[in-house]
Amino acid sequence: MSLASTPSEPMLTGRRIVLGLTGSIAAYKSATLARELRRRGADVRVVMTPGATEFITPLTMATLVDHPVHSDFTEDQDAGVWTNHVELGIWGDLILVAPATANTLAAMVHGGCDNLLQAVLLSARCPVAVAPAMDLDMFTHDATQSNLATLKERGVDVIEPGTGPLASGLVGKGRMAEPEDIADHLEQWFAKDLPYAGKRVVITAGPTHEPLDAVRFLGNRSSGKMGFALAEALAAQGAEVTLVAGPVSLATPDRVHSRVDVSTAMDMNDAVQKIWPRMDLGIACAAVSDFRPAVTSEDKWHRGDVPPAVELIENPDILAGMGATKQHHQRLVGFALESDDGVASAEGKLARKNLDAIVLNSLRDAGAGFGHDTNKVSVLFQGGKSVSFELKSKYEVAQDLVELWRTTLNP
Numbered sequence: 001m002s003l004a005s006t007p008s009e010p011m012l013t014g015r016r017i018v019l020g021l022t023g024s025i026a027a028y029k030s031a032t033l034a035r036e037l038r039r040r041g042a043d044v045r046v047v048m049t050p051g052a053t054e055f056i057t058p059l060t061m062a063t064l065v066d067h068p069v070h071s072d073f074t075e076d077q078d079a080g081v082w083t084n085h086v087e088l089g090i091w092g093d094l095i096l097v098a099p100a101t102a103n104t105l106a107a108m109v110h111g112g113c114d115n116l117l118q119a120v121l122l123s124a125r126c127p128v129a130v131a132p133a134m135d136l137d138m139f140t141h142d143a144t145q146s147n148l149a150t151l152k153e154r155g156v157d158v159i160e161p162g163t164g165p166l167a168s169g170l171v172g173k174g175r176m177a178e179p180e181d182i183a184d185h186l187e188q189w190f191a192k193d194l195p196y197a198g199k200r201v202v203i204t205a206g207p208t209h210e211p212l213d214a215v216r217f218l219g220n221r222s223s224g225k226m227g228f229a230l231a232e233a234l235a236a237q238g239a240e241v242t243l244v245a246g247p248v249s250l251a252t253p254d255r256v257h258s259r260v261d262v263s264t265a266m267d268m269n270d271a272v273q274k275i276w277p278r279m280d281l282g283i284a285c286a287a288v289s290d291f292r293p294a295v296t297s298e299d300k301w302h303r304g305d306v307p308p309a310v311e312l313i314e315n316p317d318i319l320a321g322m323g324a325t326k327q328h329h330q331r332l333v334g335f336a337l338e339s340d341d342g343v344a345s346a347e348g349k350l351a352r353k354n355l356d357a358i359v360l361n362s363l364r365d366a367g368a369g370f371g372h373d374t375n376k377v378s379v380l381f382q383g384g385k386s387v388s389f390e391l392k393s394k395y396e397v398a399q400d401l402v403e404l405w406r407t408t409l410n411p
């Protein structure tokens, strides 16, 4: 059986964002912003000030967010239908005003209520973010700076404008931040509430290649898929993930903080030793070669030069090194691929390498281990507890493990 790996959900899935547009030329960028927020999974409702409707049509915005746009206190004056601004403020997880003009920022400071957007802002119970857009002199003016300082003090998230050519012809600070950057900023903002927010995790993944000569190596068939799935699942839960990857042909998953590519076990060990002291959680998923050739030929061996025997020397045990220097707050998880049921051997590694948990997969189980898109694992903990999972896609296994570690290891 081959289950496809499930990609993680877009980071803003289920987030409800009220997008407020005010009267700035940067309103044209709000179309791209709305589309970007939707692409990342957010449900977006748009409120436009009368000024904003002169720069971009409500029809454009409504089409992009798939909801009617609100720009007036009354929906249908004759029928006496009004726009419930209180409801919008309660509906949103966040109100984002982008672009935010100097005028709207001032109104926010003074509690102005001249248009529907200002009414929504005044009655909002959710957090508010603003992406200012204005001319250089307006932005640097004491009044604007003091308004921004006041808004920040009140907890409003100010997404700083960029520097560059402005609509006035001047060059300087005042351009609304780019839609992609605003969306990234919001992802990070929402990530604060995720279970692994603020946690630093290092994951080793893939095989190592131990060179014999200029072109040949000792290696193994690890694809790196399990480690990469874990990196993706942990990053989706808000962790700051550093992926130390052996030679694999896999793209860095979304939201992974950094990736260090290595080839040999010695390189992987060096990289991990530098990173590990700053981490909260270590996950050793790599299939590290336990041995390397004692001598590596700089040239390619030709048929006549191949030595009759290759002497092997032991590589450092990276995971055991992490276990030996583990600090009180750090948690450490190893993997064990065994050819029998492997429980006794995995328990031995759990103790010997000073781990908090070890994930065991057996080559006996069809669909588990190297080369598959699926895996079937059991997790053994210090103290004897164990949890077993069914055969699943590697991404689903990763999600199960991430949730299990959160509740049991409390990293």
Ligand code: CTP
Residues within 6 Å of the ligand: 204, 265, 284, 285, 286, 287, 288, 289, 290, 315, 316, 317, 318, 319, 320, 333, 334, 335, 336, 337, 349
């Ligand atoms: N590991 C490591 N460095 C090594 C070898 C292994 O970090 N040089 C890690 C792997 O990433 C895995 C765990 O140790 O998390 C188990 O690997 P395994 O090779 O099974 O451990 P060994 O102690 O070498 O056990 P065995 O006696 O089965 O070879």
